[in-house]
Amino acid sequence: MVKRLFLKSMVVITGLLLQSNLWAQDIPPITLHVETAGTLSSLIAANRKYEITDLTLTGNLNGTDIRYIREMAGRDANGSGIDHYGQETNGSLANLDLSGVNIVSGGNFYLQNFTNDYYTYDNKISDCMFNRCNKLKTIILPNSVTSIGWSAFSCCAGLTSVTIGNNVTTIEANAFNNCYYLTNIIIGNSVTTIGSNAFGGCGTLKSIIIPSSVTSISSAFSDCKKLEEFIVAEQNQNYSSIEGVLYNKDKTAIIRFPQGKSVPSYVILNSVTAIVTCAFYNCTSLSNITIGNNITTIEASAFSGCTGLTEIHSKNPIPPSIGLKCFQNVNQSTCKLYVPKGSYTPYWLQWGFDNIIEEDVSAINTIKNDNITIQSISNGIAIKTKEQISISVYNLFGQIVFQTVITGSTEIPLNKGVYILRVNNESETIIIK
Numbered sequence: 001m002v003k004r005l006f007l008k009s010m011v012v013i014t015g016l017l018l019q020s021n022l023w024a025q026d027i028p029p030i031t032l033h034v035e036t037a038g039t040l041s042s043l044i045a046a047n048r049k050y051e052i053t054d055l056t057l058t059g060n061l062n063g064t065d066i067r068y069i070r071e072m073a074g075r076d077a078n079g080s081g082i083d084h085y086g087q088e089t090n091g092s093l094a095n096l097d098l099s100g101v102n103i104v105s106g107g108n109f110y111l112q113n114f115t116n117d118y119y120t121y122d123n124k125i126s127d128c129m130f131n132r133c134n135k136l137k138t139i140i141l142p143n144s145v146t147s148i149g150w151s152a153f154s155c156c157a158g159l160t161s162v163t164i165g166n167n168v169t170t171i172e173a174n175a176f177n178n179c180y181y182l183t184n185i186i187i188g189n190s191v192t193t194i195g196s197n198a199f200g201g202c203g204t205l206k207s208i209i210i211p212s213s214v215t216s217i218s219s220a221f222s223d224c225k226k227l228e229e230f231i232v233a234e235q236n237q238n239y240s241s242i243e244g245v246l247y248n249k250d251k252t253a254i255i256r257f258p259q260g261k262s263v264p265s266y267v268i269l270n271s272v273t274a275i276v277t278c279a280f281y282n283c284t285s286l287s288n289i290t291i292g293n294n295i296t297t298i299e300a301s302a303f304s305g306c307t308g309l310t311e312i313h314s315k316n317p318i319p320p321s322i323g324l325k326c327f328q329n330v331n332q333s334t335c336k337l338y339v340p341k342g343s344y345t346p347y348w349l350q351w352g353f354d355n356i357i358e359e360d361v362s363a364i365n366t367i368k369n370d371n372i373t374i375q376s377i378s379n380g381i382a383i384k385t386k387e388q389i390s391i392s393v394y395n396l397f398g399q400i401v402f403q404t405v406i407t408g409s410t411e412i413p414l415n416k417g418v419y420i421l422r423v424n425n426e427s428e429t430i431i432i433k
Contacts, residue, residue: 079113
């Protein structure tokens with residue numbers, strides 16, 4: 001009898017447990033509107049918050065609400081000891097849609113540790129807001145947010161997908177640092193600045209679309225070992241190639257390489273003026289690069305460690321200045337350096353390559369300004385302008401031979417030869433016969 005009762009009890013208990021598990025697995029996605037900031041906890045009971053896996057919120061959230069969401073996503077507000085950014089919870093929130101939310105200042109801190117109390121600010125994903133929320137897999141950020149703070153999602157071990165709204169202009173340093181499994185990032189088309197190490201250590205990230213609005217990237221993708229494609233989305237242009245972004249001091253550099261090539265070649269377009277330090281450092285698969293005709297500076301170690309480099313096409317007849325160890329470990333005896341006709345000697349003197357080949361290319365664009373007329377004359381250059389302009393004239397060794405600011409008409413005396421005339425930010429080749 002005792003044995004039968006025991007068996008019956010076990011069957012009942014097992015059935016209840018199965019029912020409970022089935023119910024927990026069937027929790028539907030939850031959608032809630034938080035009318036008054038700080039009241040999310042009144043909409044989700046404490047004994048339910050750790051069971052929700054899919055949550056869509058609208059309305060207004062402050063620090064008190066973010067603190068509750070952090071707990072739901074696996075991390076509380078109590079940063080201490082080795083858990084400097086909060087301790088683990090039993091939360092299971094995996095998918096979070098905040099697109100219809102307004103982040104507002106006020107409420108409690110969402111994280112407290114030895115150095116700081118972290119609070120919300122209007123329209124910002126503040127510093128460390130979701131740091132180490134390891135249960136999060138996907139998140140859609142509020143459309144109203146304009147910036148993403150320092151380490152906002154750093155070390156979110158489970159995060160795979162992030163959607164950044166079109167009002168965000170700044171992604172600060174370390175924002176998504178060490179989100180190893182982050183593979184899908186959608187960046188809105190208003191972002192202008194991506195801070196240092198913002199996506200550093202995203203070890204499985206293979207491709208990212210950088211909007212054409214971006215003007216500043218500072219070592220944002222360090223240690224992204226599987227990153228293959230920087231794709232630039234430029235308005236009204238459809239490219240047949242994979243494109244990438246490389247930041248320089250003044251503007252965005254677009255790097256293009258054909259699809260399907262196992263060893264990529266890159267083109268730095270003519271809008272770019274500089275290649276920054278370590279830009280292509282240790283890109284061992286790089287075999288062919290074209291450097292646009294307005295590049296004037298290539299900084300230290302820019303191509304250091306590019307051991308596979310076999311061809312360089314430099315379109316500027318004036319050799320860009322190169323920094324220390326710029327081509328370290330590039331075989332400068334066998335690597336072919338293609339340069340514009342007439343510029344063999346200055347490249348040979350300044351770059352140190354042995355295998356230099358002159359090619360007939362249009363090295364410098366024509367200056368396109370209806371208010372400026374430029375004409376080669378027998379003893380120099382005649383210029384007429386309806387506006388004040390800055391003029392610099394270079395010889396093919398990159399030396400300035402004339403420089404002034406003019407309005408109206410002027411003649412610049414020059415000997416026979418080939419010169420580069422720069423007017424404001426444009427350049428043109430001038431031949432004096």
